[in-house]
Amino acid sequence: MNYIGTRGFREPRTFAGALLDGLAPDGGLYVPETYPTPDFDLAAASAGDYGDLTEKLLTLFGVDVLGAEAVKKAAARTKAAFLNEAGQVPLVQVEDNLWILELFHGPTLAFKDMAMQMIAPLTDAALAQNGETLTLVTATSGDTGAAAVRAFAGSEHVRLVVFHPLGRVSPVQRLQMTTVEADNVLNIGVEGDFDDCQRMVKRLLGEESLKQNGLVSSVNSINWGRLLGQVPYYLAAAAASGADHPEFVVPTGNFGDAFAGWVGRKIGGNVGHIHAAVNRNDALAQAINTGHYVRHQAVETASVSMDVQAPSNFERLVFEASGRHAEGVKGLFDTFNATGKVFLSPDLQGALNAQVSASTISEGETKATIAYGYKKWNKVICPHTAVAVAAALKRGMGQSQPQIALATAHPAKFPDFVASALGFQPEVPEAIRALYGSKETITSIRNDEFAALEVVKAFQA
């Protein structure tokens, strides 16, 4: 089981190579050389233990090059982040034909935990195999950084550096990052905004002097390893619903989660159609629905983790929908990167739309859906979840297939918007309450790239 690139890279890479590379050498994304056919009873495994299911899927996708122990450990960690407090698959039925899959029972109460918890031990194992160390540098507006800190704290071969804009992440997000005591984690607060943090990270990733101390890379959602961590829950949720090929409605930003659902369907899982629900930053939905793929300035919405204008994983879907036409993919994304705009052929647009459909949900609909969910089901949902639920409700529950909407974060992570919809604050779980009063460790720096380089170098030494 090997991996190739979406823009023509054909020398097969193992899973370990794809995991440590992140991006493929052709500038595209890694995808499996061919999608594997399960050599086990997929339906039975989907209905069984989540750790076993994950282990089987990882092995199917070639993760066993890292050894059976690493696979086991990764599966156990993602299982711990998946199950709810009662130790069950967190699937809640709210209507005859509608379920909500709660993917926020991990350490930072958001779905990115599951993939991040899984790739941390796998990354460690890949580095141990090659006798290497890795410095991960990442910029965060909140959620990704927190999930990364919680996952990589204590990793033997990885140092993690997270830049966040001082005073511009929510208190909960900051505390989730800064109260972790681990020698291999460095939290840097920058006197600037998120774009300043991103600029610093870009600069550091190209900095030769950092590479003298091992590999340097970033934690981002184009990594095939992260994507793979999101496949098992589609299968487990579909099995737990008892429905025949339920459709999935996915709150979408970078399109990694929705594409993982597509993979679950592709390998023969009991997974129906995938629908991507986006907020006002809807370049993806426009591309799928009209064929016009245009990058605009991102605007801030309540579903802030979905404020993405050029979703990187869209390239994987284009690759598959075009019949794996690498040259076409390269041309298309070269043009998009240069001009911010491309027009897809009607054939390609039709093929994309047949694979994954998409719709745009407004801020008003998001807020109204939070109120509706509470009134109708006595359930408090976060703004990201509300985008998916709104899309599912609009698609019509009555006559359509059964649908499963993904709930990607705990409402207490976004208390202000939820309160504006409900008139009261969401209940704060113990995992958040416990953060207040814990000791914080944070290195503050000026908005200056040289200052950033200096602290990272000192941390590496």
Ligand SMILES: *Cc1c(COP(=O)(O)O)cnc(C)c1O
């Ligand atoms: C990242 C994120 C999303 C979007 O997931 P993608 O894989 O980027 O499409 C949705 N909801 C929450 C809470 C997130 O953190």
